[in-house]
Amino acid sequence: LAFSKLTSLLVPWxxxxxxxxxxxxxxxxxxxxxxxxxxxxxxxNCSLDRSSLPSRVARRYxxxxxxxxxxxxxxxxxxxGSIPVQDEVxxxxxxxxxIVGLDEVSGIFTVQAGCILETANLWLNDRGFMxxxxxxxxxxxxxxxxxxxNAGGLQLVRYGSLRSKVVGLEVVxxxxxxxxxxxxxxxxxxxxxxxxxxxxSEGSLGVITSVILEVxxxxxxxxxxxxxxxxxxxxxxxxxxxRREFCGEIVSACEYWDRTCLERVMHVFPTLRDPLTxxxxxxxxxxxAGSNADHDYAKLETLMEYAFGEEGDGIGVIDGILAQDxxxxxTLWAIREGIPVALKDGGGCMYKYDISLPxxxxxxxxxxxxxxxxx
Amino acid sequence: LAFSKLTSLLVPWxxxxxxxxxxxxxxxxxxxxxxxxxxxxxxxNCSLDRSSLPSRVARRYxxxxxxxxxxxxxxxxxxxGSIPVQDEVxxxxxxxxxIVGLDEVSGIFTVQAGCILETANLWLNDRGFMxxxxxxxxxxxxxxxxxxxNAGGLQLVRYGSLRSKVVGLEVVxxxxxxxxxxxxxxxxxxxxxxxxxxxxSEGSLGVITSVILEVxxxxxxxxxxxxxxxxxxxxxxxxxxxRREFCGEIVSACEYWDRTCLERVMHVFPTLRDPLTxxxxxxxxxxxAGSNADHDYAKLETLMEYAFGEEGDGIGVIDGILAQDxxxxxTLWAIREGIPVALKDGGGCMYKYDISLPxxxxxxxxxxxxxxxxx
Numbered sequence: 125l126a127f128s129k130l131t132s133l134l135v136p137w138x139x140x141x142x143x144x145x146x147x148x149x150x151x152x153x154x155x156x157x158x159x160x161x162x163x164x165x166x167x168x169n170c171s172l173d174r175s176s177l178p179s180r181v182a183r184r185y186x187x188x189x190x191x192x193x194x195x196x197x198x199x200x201x202x203x204x205g206s207i208p209v210q211d212e213v214x215x216x217x218x219x220x221x222x223i224v225g226l227d228e229v230s231g232i233f234t235v236q237a238g239c240i241l242e243t244a245n246l247w248l249n250d251r252g253f254m255x256x257x258x259x260x261x262x263x264x265x266x267x268x269x270x271x272x273x274n275a276g277g278l279q280l281v282r283y284g285s286l287r288s289k290v291v292g293l294e295v296v297x298x299x300x301x302x303x304x305x306x307x308x309x310x311x312x313x314x315x316x317x318x319x320x321x322x323x324x325s326e327g328s329l330g331v332i333t334s335v336i337l338e339v340x341x342x343x344x345x346x347x348x349x350x351x352x353x354x355x356x357x358x359x360x361x362x363x364x365x366x367r368r369e370f371c372g373e374i375v376s377a378c379e380y381w382d383r384t385c386l387e388r389v390m391h392v393f394p395t396l397r398d399p400l401t402x403x404x405x406x407x408x409x410x411x412x413a414g415s416n417a418d419h420d421y422a423k424l425e426t427l428m429e430y431a432f433g434e435e436g437d438g439i440g441v442i443d444g445i446l447a448q449d450x451x452x453x454x455t456l457w458a459i460r461e462g463i464p465v466a467l468k469d470g471g472g473c474m475y476k477y478d479i480s481l482p483x484x485x486x487x488x489x490x491x492x493x494x495x496x497x498x499x
Numbered sequence: 500l501a502f503s504k505l506t507s508l509l510v511p512w513x514x515x516x517x518x519x520x521x522x523x524x525x526x527x528x529x530x531x532x533x534x535x536x537x538x539x540x541x542x543x544n545c546s547l548d549r550s551s552l553p554s555r556v557a558r559r560y561x562x563x564x565x566x567x568x569x570x571x572x573x574x575x576x577x578x579x580g581s582i583p584v585q586d587e588v589x590x591x592x593x594x595x596x597x598i599v600g601l602d603e604v605s606g607i608f609t610v611q612a613g614c615i616l617e618t619a620n621l622w623l624n625d626r627g628f629m630x631x632x633x634x635x636x637x638x639x640x641x642x643x644x645x646x647x648x649n650a651g652g653l654q655l656v657r658y659g660s661l662r663s664k665v666v667g668l669e670v671v672x673x674x675x676x677x678x679x680x681x682x683x684x685x686x687x688x689x690x691x692x693x694x695x696x697x698x699x700s701e702g703s704l705g706v707i708t709s710v711i712l713e714v715x716x717x718x719x720x721x722x723x724x725x726x727x728x729x730x731x732x733x734x735x736x737x738x739x740x741x742r743r744e745f746c747g748e749i750v751s752a753c754e755y756w757d758r759t760c761l762e763r764v765m766h767v768f769p770t771l772r773d774p775l776t777x778x779x780x781x782x783x784x785x786x787x788a789g790s791n792a793d794h795d796y797a798k799l800e801t802l803m804e805y806a807f808g809e810e811g812d813g814i815g816v817i818d819g820i821l822a823q824d825x826x827x828x829x830t831l832w833a834i835r836e837g838i839p840v841a842l843k844d845g846g847g848c849m850y851k852y853d854i855s856l857p858x859x860x861x862x863x864x865x866x867x868x869x870x871x872x873x874x
Contacts, residue, residue, distance in 0.1 A: 227857075227859075228739070229739050229858050229859070252743055274688035274692075275688075280685070284659055284663050285688070287688075287692070288659055309855050309856065310660075313651060314855075315699065316696060316699065317662070317699055320696070321692075321696070324689075324690065324692055325690075329691075341747050360604055364603070368627055368716050369790065370790060372716050372718070373749055373789050374748055413748075414748050415744065415745060415746060415747050415748060416794070416798060419794040422791075423790070423794070480685075480689075481684065482607075482683055483602075483604050484604070
């Protein structure tokens with residue numbers, strides 16, 4: 125379908141819709157506020173018409189006319205689910221961004237699909253809650269897109285997958301049918317759970333227009349710790365020990381990188397320095413989140429004692445630091461967050477650690493990819 | 500289909516299969532170890548042939564012969580999913596009970612569907628882990644049945660739904676096809692997640708033969724606390740406060756009942772006494788699980804101080820107790836666990852609290868049902 129043909133098909137439709145737009149008060153109707161734009165494969169930016177039009181009619185019209193539709197949230201995904209592969213219509217959810225409400229007893233949060241992750245999170249923070257996942261792209265990715273791609277994120281180890289937090293969805297199918305899969309009950313185990321099909325489907329089965337999530341309580345205290353170790357195995361062992369013995373209930377994130385990453389980060393971001401006194405082959409970052417500052421700090425101190433005692437020495441812990449305040453914690457996180465950019469910009473080669481593999485296979489994979497990409 | 504007709508249909512099949520049984524070393528093949536029995540609607544007990552036969556062939560044969568099949572795990576469900584509604588074949592998973600293995604770094608646990616929940620849990624306990632849910636029927640219900648019914652259980656508040664812990668399944672479809680939906684990765688977000696369809700489908704879409712779960716670390720310390728309060732609202736408020744302020748990361752279960760329940764329990768189980776010094780209209784049980792005894796106890800003490808301070812007084816906390824040892828904790832749990840039996844045996848009326856509703860609607864529902872059943 126040529127671009128000129130596509131736009132000519134859309135012109136009568138835009139005219140038609142403009143005359144039939146209904147503004148519904150009820151956010152749940154799925155009828156409201158799609159912004160809409162035509163698109164070709166020659167550009168990845170939305171353009172043209174951004175008028176607000178009903179999604180059902182849009183979907184039905186495109187279906188009848190055999191026009192391909194690709195839904196787009198923040199357009200930050202790396203696997204290409206939001207990128208049109210031919211001349212097709214990009215359906216942007218950017219205008220469906222209403223935060224609908226929060227049940228503060230049960231922690232059930234309702235939001236339209238186009239709401240930016242960070243916006244949702246800040247809104248929840250003000251009420252003592254938080255989004256159950258965090259991504260580097262939080263400033264531009266949308267909640268609906270996160271659900272459509274089943275985004276993982278930095279805190280999966282504590283709060284589980286995003287999938288497990290979705291209690292309800294509203295979805296518009298290709299023919300314009302609105303599926304109301306909205307539950308407000310955390311423990312709903314009646315019948316087939318059809319909404320699961322749309323989570324992670326990258327928009328291929330339907331466009332998610334509204335999301336109901338179970339959101340956790342915002343922890344009062346956060347701590348960040350960085351350990352330098354001899355081997356990948358040592359990092360695994362320390363983490364297993366931490367989760368089993370010392371602070372299992374408060375671990376909220378763990379990240380791992382190697383010396384090459386740190387060196388590239390320091391090269392590209394000169395303000396970031398090696399936080400440890402000695403260079404180490406591998407690094408393990410552990411973040412904790414809890415309700416009592418004294419308790420959390422005491423737990424991490426016992427972990428430090430283990431790591432720098434005989435046992436830790438035996439498995440290969442070299443050095444470490446427990447951030448003394450929020451700023452120092454943020455500096456440690458800045459290293460992790462700088463890695464993708466640093467590897468791309470600084471070294472001329474790009475490999476990402478954002479991959480899902482059995483833990484025992486991860487290090488070997490990184491080595492092989494490193495050799496392959498960087499020679 | 501008459502029972503005599505059914506058994507006559509099965510006779511040649513049993514003969515056929517007996518001559519073609521292959522014992523596979525690989526548990527994952529789904530070919531092995533179904534025990535199998537014919538069944539009529541006049542009895543709910545399995546009977547007749549219990550020989551071990553391949554499941555695929557069984558499913559395919561019944562499908563070809565138009566014989567209905569109902570899979571059965573521990574047969575403990577209350578909604579009737581495991582009960583045949585006509586003359587049909589009951590496929591028991593009781594012999595597929597092998598515990599296959601545990602990855603102690605990632606907490607990924609593989610088990611055949613017929614394994615008893617308690618057996619799996621005790622096996623994991625020996626290795627420092629636990630099943631992510633607990634049910635009253637744990638001594639007879641099976642892991643496969645739990646997944647097929649998406650069982651909720653007592654610890655949903657801490658560990659989430661069973662659905663969220665399933666990382667892989669093996670399923671045999673009606674025509675004998677084996678679906679290998681087995682992932683061993685906690686964070687697998689590739690493509691459609693088809694296994695979700697079978698979770699909670701009560702066996703209607705396929706028979707679950709093998710389950711891969713993400714299992715949590717067994718906590719080192721448990722505490723149980725019981726509060727007596729004036730109103731259902733007060734119970735909600737205390738729980739919300741506990742989760743937000745004092746001990747959110749360690750709350751592992753919360754249960755709620757009213758005075759009528761307690762009185763019936765004491766009537767039916769004379770060894771159980773009122774644990775509080777004054778009768779209260781409503782009761783709230785909070786269980787915590789953590790890694791540090793001193794920290795957990797201190798957190799619960801601050802909760803107690805709140806509950807018996809000015810604020811708690813204002814919302815209607817009357818009395819309370821923090822179990823001083825495991826035995827006392829078990830006595831508090833015994834009250835909760837005795838409620839279903841006590842209401843049925845002691846009072847001549849049966850209403851169960853095992854229902855899923857928005858929290859604000861629960862109390863009203865219980866009242867209405869109480870009036871309706873007990874007049």
